[in-house]
Amino acid sequence: MTSNNQKPCSESRLRVRYAETDQMGVVYHANYFVWFEVGRVDLLRRLGFNYKDMEAQDGCRIAVADARCRYKSPAFYDDQILVRTHIRNVRSSMIHFGYEVLRETDGALLAEGETTHIVTDAKMRIISMPDKYLQAFRAAIDKSRLLQETT
Amino acid sequence: MTSNNQKPCSESRLRVRYAETDQMGVVYHANYFVWFEVGRVDLLRRLGFNYKDMEAQDGCRIAVADARCRYKSPAFYDDQILVRTHIRNVRSSMIHFGYEVLRETDGALLAEGETTHIVTDAKMRIISMPDKYLQAFRAAIDKSRLLQETT
Amino acid sequence: MTSNNQKPCSESRLRVRYAETDQMGVVYHANYFVWFEVGRVDLLRRLGFNYKDMEAQDGCRIAVADARCRYKSPAFYDDQILVRTHIRNVRSSMIHFGYEVLRETDGALLAEGETTHIVTDAKMRIISMPDKYLQAFRAAIDKSRLLQETT
Amino acid sequence: MTSNNQKPCSESRLRVRYAETDQMGVVYHANYFVWFEVGRVDLLRRLGFNYKDMEAQDGCRIAVADARCRYKSPAFYDDQILVRTHIRNVRSSMIHFGYEVLRETDGALLAEGETTHIVTDAKMRIISMPDKYLQAFRAAIDKSRLLQETT
Numbered sequence: 001m002t003s004n005n006q007k008p009c010s011e012s013r014l015r016v017r018y019a020e021t022d023q024m025g026v027v028y029h030a031n032y033f034v035w036f037e038v039g040r041v042d043l044l045r046r047l048g049f050n051y052k053d054m055e056a057q058d059g060c061r062i063a064v065a066d067a068r069c070r071y072k073s074p075a076f077y078d079d080q081i082l083v084r085t086h087i088r089n090v091r092s093s094m095i096h097f098g099y100e101v102l103r104e105t106d107g108a109l110l111a112e113g114e115t116t117h118i119v120t121d122a123k124m125r126i127i128s129m130p131d132k133y134l135q136a137f138r139a140a141i142d143k144s145r146l147l148q149e150t151t
Numbered sequence: 152m153t154s155n156n157q158k159p160c161s162e163s164r165l166r167v168r169y170a171e172t173d174q175m176g177v178v179y180h181a182n183y184f185v186w187f188e189v190g191r192v193d194l195l196r197r198l199g200f201n202y203k204d205m206e207a208q209d210g211c212r213i214a215v216a217d218a219r220c221r222y223k224s225p226a227f228y229d230d231q232i233l234v235r236t237h238i239r240n241v242r243s244s245m246i247h248f249g250y251e252v253l254r255e256t257d258g259a260l261l262a263e264g265e266t267t268h269i270v271t272d273a274k275m276r277i278i279s280m281p282d283k284y285l286q287a288f289r290a291a292i293d294k295s296r297l298l299q300e301t302t
Numbered sequence: 303m304t305s306n307n308q309k310p311c312s313e314s315r316l317r318v319r320y321a322e323t324d325q326m327g328v329v330y331h332a333n334y335f336v337w338f339e340v341g342r343v344d345l346l347r348r349l350g351f352n353y354k355d356m357e358a359q360d361g362c363r364i365a366v367a368d369a370r371c372r373y374k375s376p377a378f379y380d381d382q383i384l385v386r387t388h389i390r391n392v393r394s395s396m397i398h399f400g401y402e403v404l405r406e407t408d409g410a411l412l413a414e415g416e417t418t419h420i421v422t423d424a425k426m427r428i429i430s431m432p433d434k435y436l437q438a439f440r441a442a443i444d445k446s447r448l449l450q451e452t453t
Numbered sequence: 454m455t456s457n458n459q460k461p462c463s464e465s466r467l468r469v470r471y472a473e474t475d476q477m478g479v480v481y482h483a484n485y486f487v488w489f490e491v492g493r494v495d496l497l498r499r500l501g502f503n504y505k506d507m508e509a510q511d512g513c514r515i516a517v518a519d520a521r522c523r524y525k526s527p528a529f530y531d532d533q534i535l536v537r538t539h540i541r542n543v544r545s546s547m548i549h550f551g552y553e554v555l556r557e558t559d560g561a562l563l564a565e566g567e568t569t570h571i572v573t574d575a576k577m578r579i580i581s582m583p584d585k586y587l588q589a590f591r592a593a594i595d596k597s598r599l600l601q602e603t604t
Contacts, residue, residue, distance in 0.1 A: 018343070018353075019181060019336045021174035023228055024508075026577075028170050029517040030486035034321045037483075041320070041380070051320075052380040055477075064482040068521040074577060077174055078343070078354040124479075124527060169494070169504075170487045175357075180366040181339075184332035185472045192471070192531070202471075203531040206326075215331040219370040225426060229494070229505040275376060321483060323476035325530055330472050379476055 009140055010043035012083040013104070016075055026074035032111050033067055036099045039085030040115070043097070047136045058130050062095065062117040069113035073103075080104040090137040092128040093119045160291055161194035163234040164255070167226055177225035183262050184218055187250045190236035191266070194248070198287045209281050213246065213268040220264035224254075231255040237295070241288040243279040244270045311442055312345035314385040315406070318377055328376035334413050335369055338401045341387035342417070345399070349438045360432050364397065364419040371415035375405075382406040388446070392439040394430040395421045462593055463496035465536040466557070469528055479527035485564050486520055489552045492538035493568070496550070500589045511583050515548065515570040522566035526556075533557040539597070543590040545581040546572045 014035065022028040044051050054060045075081060082102045089096040094116065101111040119129040128134075165186065173179040195202050205211045226232060233253045240247040245267065252262040270280040279285075316337065324330040346353050356362045377383060384404045391398040396418065403413040421431040430436075467488065475481040497504050507513045528534060535555045542549040547569065554564040572582040581587075 017336060018173055018339050019179050022169055023172035023174065023176045024514060024516070025174045029520055030170060030483045030490075033483035033486065034319060037320050050380060052378075061477060063477070063527075064524055066521070066523050067482055068519070070519050071517055074516075076354075078352060168487060169490050175363060175365070180369055181332045181335035184335065185470060188332075188471050201531060203529075212326060214326070214376075215373055217370070217372050218331055219368070221368050222366055225365075227505075229503060320475055321481050324471055325474035325476065325478045327476045332472060 009087055010039060010046050010085045012039045012042040012085065014038060014081050014083070016077050016079045016081060018077055021077045024074075026076060027079075029069070029071060032069045032071070032101060032113065033115075035081065035083050035101060036067070036069075036085070036097070036113055036115055039083035039099055040097055042083075043085045043087070047140055049133065049136065054133065058133075059122050060127070060129055060133070061120045061122065061124075063120050063124065064115055065094075065118045066116040067113070068115070069099075069111050071111050073108050073110050075101070075103065075110050081110070087137060087141055088114065090134065090141065092134060093126050095119070095137065160238055160295060161190060161197050161236045163190045163193040163236065165189060165232050165234070167228050167230045167232060169228055172228045175225075177227060178230075180220070180222060183220045183222070183252060183264065184266075186232065186234050186252060187218070187220075187236070187248070187264055187266060190234035190250055191248055193234075194236045194238070198291055200284065200287065205284065209284075210273050211278070211280055211284070212271045212273065212275075214271050214275065215266055216245075216269045217267040218264070219266075220250075220262050222262050224259050224261050226252070226254065226261050232261070238288060238292055239265065241285065241292065243285060244277050246270070246288065311389055311446060312341060312348050312387045314341045314344040314387065316340060316383050316385070318379050318381045318383060320379055323379045326376075328378060329381075331371070331373060334371045334373070334403060334415065335417075337383065337385050337403060338369070338371075338387070338399070338415055338417055341385035341401055342399055344385075345387045345389070349442055351435065351438065356435065360435075361424050362429070362431055362435070363422045363424065363426075365422050365426065366417055367396075367420045368418040369415070370417075371401075371413050373413050375410050375412050377403070377405065377412050383412070389439060389443055390416065392436065392443065394436060395428050397421070397439065462540055462597060463492060463499050463538045465492045465495040465538065467491060467534050467536070469530050469532045469534060471530055474530045477527075479529060480532075482522070482524060485522045485524070485554060485566065486568075488534065488536050488554060489520070489522075489538070489550070489566055489568055492536035492552055493550055495536075496538045496540070500593055502586065502589065507586065511586075512575050513580070513582055513586070514573045514575065514577075516573050516577065517568055518547075518571045519569040520566070521568075522552075522564050524564050526561050526563050528554070528556065528563050534563070540590060540594055541567065543587065543594060545587060546579050548572070548590065 020027050020031045082104050084100040086098050088098045096116050099113045121127050171178050171182045233255050235251040237249050239249045247267050250264045272278050322329050322333045384406050386402040388400050390400045398418050401415045423429050473480050473484045535557050537553040539551050541551045549569050552566045574580050
């Protein structure tokens with residue numbers, strides 16, 4: 001399954017901050033994981049709920065279990081960045097996100113990555129996520145699959 | 152009262168991380184406030200208690216109300232940094248810290264700063280700090296004054 | 303001169319990232335200085351040039367000499383933040399910016415701050431900034447004063 | 454090849470900073486990649502050269518091409534952290550590092566990760582690393598293998 005087959009569920013735009021560069025003159029690599037988080041939160045918001053409420057109201061946390069990034073081309077200070085986030089897979093206590101980071105001006109692919117999250121309660125014990133979240137995630141995946149078949 | 156008159160209560164050593172530099176090739180200025188925090192925590196530890204316990208056991212938080220840094224000379228990647236932290240003033244619900252940041256190899260003064268903190272409970276309401284903390288702070292200040300008079 | 307008299311020259315909007323919170327459940331205080339930088343860069347852009355070009359084309363850097371922030375009320379994860387940035391003063395080799403950080407939803411003032419910058423070359427020696435920058439800064443200040451007198 | 458077979462080449466110690474926590478009350482996941490960098494730099498230093506010189510004197514940069522972290526157990530504020538870094542593989546223009554992050558007090562394995570780096574010049578073009586570096590890396594790997602066979 002190539003990334004072309006994965007319809008993006010969410011697009012986030014941000015501009016590279018000076019604080020995010022390092023002395024090599026490019027964005028410090030760990031910051032891409034922060035950008036992934038920005039994309040993830042936006043995707044959740046687009047699905048109709050936000051992570052803040054998940055934590056505050058449902059005591060439901062999405063802890064990172066695995067994070068990976070492959071760097072293709074450096075990002076520079078002041079670049080306009082596009083983060084495409086999609087849900088790759090979801091189970092009752094696990095969510096798998098995929099990401100593409102591009103520079104808007106030239107469309108260059110800067111990085112690809114993925115994160116796997118487990119759903120836990122406030123005490124970090126694995127739980128099944130509340131049904132409303134699971135259904136929203138699954139609906140998003142089904143809708144994305146449908147779009148792929150018809151295009 | 153010049154900084155020469157303020158006996159340092161605590162010295163912290165750290166090495167500049169690549170992540171802390173920016174594309175100007177020097178340490179990004181906001182990171183000095185993180186180093187101040189390292190110094191502050193070490194000073195608290197040296198006084199016989201730690202900030203982790205203050206939060207967890209006494210529900211007592213030290214929220215930053217004011218932070219300032221004057222930058223004298225840039226710090227570079229891999230520099231060995233010395234943070235000197237002293238207590239400038241303490242009241243039942245307020246603590247005032249001062250900091251000096253130096254490079255160990257040449258003793259250059261890189262920055263000076265200060266932070267003012269208010270003591271709050273978990274809900275961010277101002278409280279008087281538990282007496283054991285206030286006494287420890289005051290004893291540290293008195294001891295420091297005594298040292299100054301005898302030297 | 304109160305902050306009410308200082309017409310904002312630039313407004314920047316950002317959303318609090320999870321990465322910017324700390325275990326107190328609020329935005330870690332050092333991050334406000336990163337937000338100030340976001341505001342500063344936007345203000346420069348609004349004046350018709352960008353900081354990236356100042357560094358790359360004119361070898362002209364704006365190094366932070368002094369930074370201060372007074373914290374009024376905590377910012378929380380996912381808050382919509384408004385950073386108002388204005389130029390307080392400018393001289394050939396010095397620029398002084400002021401900042402106000404507000405939460406958009408309730409208009410609460412979260413923090414106020416200021417930074418002083420010196421203009422240097424790539425080797426960190428103080429220089430006079432290129433005339434085009436100085437004129438742009440002065441024009442912005444004059445325009446702001448004019449607006450104040452007529453309102 | 455399990456991680457038990459990989460003799461650590463370097464051990465780095467650090468203490469969790471308040472700035473590194475997030476509102477979940479644990480270390481924000483992106484910070485582990487900063488810790489990996491601390492481990493990597495220490496390992497290079499132990500091999501007799503430092504990354505600062507590689508950049509400044511040899512114009513030789515080690516850009517991250519791939520970074521991954523698997524999170525096993527959360528790290529908390531003020532934890533004493535041990536980062537074990539080893540070289541997994543080295544070629545003339547590629548280095549592969551592995552990492553284990555442990556809490557010193559209870560020996561808990563907090564995370565495992567790896568990073569792949571390509572050697573580039575200052576303009577981000579892939580180059581073969583200077584021979585002195587390649588030999589030092591290979592000697593370290595051979596020595597490590599020898600230790601494994603004899604134990």
